Structure formats: structure tokens, C-alpha cells
Amino acid sequence: MKKVGIGIIGCGNISSAYLKAMASFPILDIRGIADLNSDLAAARATEFKVPARDIAQLLADPDIEIIVNLTVPKAHVPVALQALDAGKHTYSEKPLGIAFAEGKKLAEAAQARNLRIGAAPDTFLGGSHQTARQLIDQGVIGHPVGGTATFMCPGHERWHPNPDFYYEVGGGPMLDMGPYYITDLVNLFGPVAQVAGFAITPRTHRTITSQPRNGDEIPVHVPTHVAGMMAFVNGAVVQIGMSFDVAGHKHVPLEIYGTEGTLIVPDPNNFGGEVELLKKGGSFEVQETIQPYADGNYRSIGVADMAHAIRSDRPHRANGNLALHVLEVMEAFQTASATGRTITITTVTKRPDALSGSLVDGRLAR
Structure with a gap:
């Protein structure tokens, strides 16, 4: 199966876990990492032997199909919108956004461009x-x-x-x-x-x-x-x-x-x-744990599943609808507290498909 080009924006604490885990998934081809702090990007690039590039280069690279957005929460939606504008699918660290309204804006932008969005956590696939x-x-x-x-x-x-x-x-x-x-x-x-x-x-x-x-x-x-x-x-x-x-x-x-x-x-x-x-x-x-991916930190399995889904033309599991639904639920606790009301959730999401096979060798067909 043809590899999927990956560009990573954000080189903070969590990026190390992603870069380590991505090595477990042959479908992922890391084409570069970037950060507003170029020294931080250079350090991560040296540590993991991947190219350090600036953000504009990543967004302009035609071989990059997914931008993995590991910035701080308040930058998740702005960076994801940049990626969509550049014609890239995007996968963000959690949460999808800092407010339901901006998460909804992101989902609508992706739908209008016929592009995929996804978001952590992907631990439920463990x-x-x-x-x-x-x-x-x-x-x-x-x-x-x-x-x-x-x-x-x-x-x-x-x-x-x-x-x-x-x-x-x-x-x-x-x-x-x-x-x-x-x-x-x-x-x-x-x-x-x-x-x-x-x-x-x-x-x-x-x-x-x-x-x-x-x-x-x-x-x-x-x-x-x-x-x-x-x-x-x-x-x-x-x-x-x-x-x-x-x-x-x-x-x-x-x-x-x-x-x-x-x-x-x-x-x-x-x-x-x-x-x-x-x-x-x-x-x-x-x-007995009878499913794979229980023996380590596979943070980025959601990205790998998205990559396989792009190649197989199927839905990915850590998808935008799921992440937007979770964001609405989380925000609803604050709304419920402030208003003294029970809040009805407006978003609809499907339970993600079970994962029972390997994402390493491409044998997971659906």
C-alpha cells in the first residue's frame, strides 16, 4: 500500500510520543516537522532523524497528505483550518477545539472542501x-x-x-x-x-x-x-x-x-x-486481552488508521464527527452548571467501528 505523507506542526512534549509511535506504522511517511520555535523543531528533527521545515513548506508540499497538528489547544482549529486551506487532511491532538462553535466551524470547512479531519484521543483503539x-x-x-x-x-x-x-x-x-x-x-x-x-x-x-x-x-x-x-x-x-x-x-x-x-x-x-x-x-x-495494541504507547494509531482509510476509501475511526460530539459533551458540563439545566446534545455520531486487526501490514481491510 502506498505510503501517506505526513507533516507535523507542533514540537512540544507530546510530539515525542507521536514520533516514536509513528515508526510502528509503515504506511506513515514523515516528510517534515515544524514549530514556531525553530530551535525546538531542529532538536526534534535531530532526535528522530526527520527533516525540520517551516510551516509554509509543509503546507505547500504536494507529497504531504495529512497535517498532524500537535500545537496547544487554542491553536488547534486555526492550524487545522490552515491545513484544510492548503488542501490537506488534518489530525489534531485533543481536544478538537477549545469551544464547540469553533469545532463546528472546522467540521463545516472540512466538509466543504471534501477533506478529512480527525483528532485524538486514539487510545480507545488500544x-x-x-x-x-x-x-x-x-x-x-x-x-x-x-x-x-x-x-x-x-x-x-x-x-x-x-x-x-x-x-x-x-x-x-x-x-x-x-x-x-x-x-x-x-x-x-x-x-x-x-x-x-x-x-x-x-x-x-x-x-x-x-x-x-x-x-x-x-x-x-x-x-x-x-x-x-x-x-x-x-x-x-x-x-x-x-x-x-x-x-x-x-x-x-x-x-x-x-x-x-x-x-x-x-x-x-x-x-x-x-x-x-x-x-x-x-x-x-x-x-485475556485478545486485541492488538495493548503492549505499548501507540499514540498516532489514529493517524495510521486515517492513512489506511484514505487509501482504502473507508471512514476512519478517530474522526471529526466523533471529536466534535465529544467536544460538545464536554462543553455541556459548563453550560449545565451555569444554567442549572440538563443539556441536550445536538451532534450525531456513529459508534466507531471496532478495531480487531493489524494496521502495521495493511491487512485490516475495513
């Missing part, structure tokens, strides 16, 4: 999450009833060298970590119908404790503790808690409840981990 999905699809837990989704920590200023953007518009625990959890829940249950919730900001400033800015104070412009409920189209109801204000907790990342059993689904920020199943009247047992 073997553990696909194994959990298969168990649900086989009816092992009976009719889906609900679940819980929990991410809680003291805040990213503990470890990130420049954590400011986590506390700007487009950041916060819901838009930063929520995409992993909500996308995986759509993978397991299908789309969301309604959202209710509360969002609070306990602190107006945070103190960085990581290097090299230990001791610096940064302002907080977004809610940092969000709690709510999601009612899915299939009837399931899931409680969600996302926080940068919790010292510690004992909740597992995802619990899925059915009339005949319960599933423990591992951290949706990872591709692997143990899936546990409790059948009614029994006890939890670790399930």
Missing part, C-alpha cells in the same frame, strides 16, 4: 479498550445500565515544565482529560444524548512545583473540578468526575455496569491495562 468493547458487544454484562468515569489529581503544575495552558480557556481537567474518558465511553456505549453537571474553580491561582519554574504563580481561567452525569442514547447513565483539585482517591478510571455483570476498564489515557469482569454472583476476574 487492545484493552477494544477487548472491553467486544465483551459488551457479546452481551457478557447483559444490557448496559451505566458506569463511572473518574480522573482526579492535584494538578499538572506538579510535573509539566510550562503548565499555563492547562489553566487557560481550552484547558482544565474536562477538556484536557475528559476526551480520553468520554471518547472511550462512546466507543463502549455509543453517543451521548444529555448532560447534567456542576463545574467549580476552588482556586484562582496555582503555584508551579515543577522545574524550571518552581515557585511561579499562574492564573486559573477555567473550572478545575467538574462533576456530572451523561445519559447515553442506548439508555445507560454514567457519572463522571474530572478534577485538578483532589489530593488522592480510590476510584478506578472506568467502571461499566450491565444487568448481568460489571467491567473494570483500564486508564483510557493508555492503550493497555487489565480488563476485569465480574459476572452476577461471581467475583472479578482479569480477562
